[in-house]
Amino acid sequence: MRFTETVALITGAGSGIGKAAASRLAAEGAKVILVGRTKSKLEAAAKEINKAHKLPRAEIFSADVTDEEDIKELADYVREQFGDLHVLVNNAGGSVHSKIMDTSASDWDFVQNTNLRSVFLVSKILGDLMANNADKEKEHNHSRSIVNVASLSGHQAGAHIPHYSAAKAGVINFTRALALELSPFGIRVNSVSPGFVETPLTEEGLKNEQFVKAIRKNTALKRAGRPEEIASVIAFLASQEASYMTGSDVLVDGGWLIK
Numbered sequence: 001m002r003f004t005e006t007v008a009l010i011t012g013a014g015s016g017i018g019k020a021a022a023s024r025l026a027a028e029g030a031k032v033i034l035v036g037r038t039k040s041k042l043e044a045a046a047k048e049i050n051k052a053h054k055l056p057r058a059e060i061f062s063a064d065v066t067d068e069e070d071i072k073e074l075a076d077y078v079r080e081q082f083g084d085l086h087v088l089v090n091n092a093g094g095s096v097h098s099k100i101m102d103t104s105a106s107d108w109d110f111v112q113n114t115n116l117r118s119v120f121l122v123s124k125i126l127g128d129l130m131a132n133n134a135d136k137e138k139e140h141n142h143s144r145s146i147v148n149v150a151s152l153s154g155h156q157a158g159a160h161i162p163h164y165s166a167a168k169a170g171v172i173n174f175t176r177a178l179a180l181e182l183s184p185f186g187i188r189v190n191s192v193s194p195g196f197v198e199t200p201l202t203e204e205g206l207k208n209e210q211f212v213k214a215i216r217k218n219t220a221l222k223r224a225g226r227p228e229e230i231a232s233v234i235a236f237l238a239s240q241e242a243s244y245m246t247g248s249d250v251l252v253d254g255g256w257l258i259k
Helices: 016-027 039-051 068-081 105-136 162-185 209-218 227-238
Strands: 007-011 031-036 058-062 087-090 144-149 187-194 249-252
Touching: 007 016, 007 068, 007 105, 016 031, 016 039, 016 087, 016 227, 031 039, 039 058, 058 068, 068 105, 087 105, 087 227, 105 144, 105 162, 105 187, 144 162, 144 227, 162 187, 187 227, 227 249
Parallel strands: 007 031, 007 087, 031 058, 087 144, 144 187, 187 249
Antiparallel strands: none
């Protein structure tokens, strides 16, 4: 298994892509820490993951990943309970719909904080923990990796989500900067950009027949993706199989941009 003796932390892990990524990493041997704001969702996800294994592989930590103090407490918890962190998946995100001229400053700030500030804070604070542990080793014996979940919208601005598109484009470029900064420690940093995926964020839209028809028309594979399909790419990027990849963004959009 690719993640035996690995500690992995996933934000936004209570549902959707985050939950699928946690499940995939646990299935491949990792001890996973599920992080999010809603404790009940985290508990349900962890219970589902642990049910599939003889020994518990999932633990939870309730935190607001836009709050610096919460992330410092999270780092203390990881340090005290696990001693190290090998894989970090920044998946937390969210959006609202509005045109630029109708977007309030508070909505702009909410989307930027949820999608970009969170990646900055978690990467800075937990990345420091990862770098310090790597620096103590004579050689970088452990594979350490950060995977940031960006979006197709970071490549092509989506209708009525200007704040989300701007934030996800920021995630892609922040990933590159972080990859360069952490490279001396042997820590790889990449991002994955999903297209339309069946998650709570798209749940309402996928109930709309016109929206579903638009996806079929504009996506080469003529369907929305599944969280497990994105989780597979996240697991690859986090693994040693991607050992010569850093600062890259992997587009997983079903062929939206080639239409």
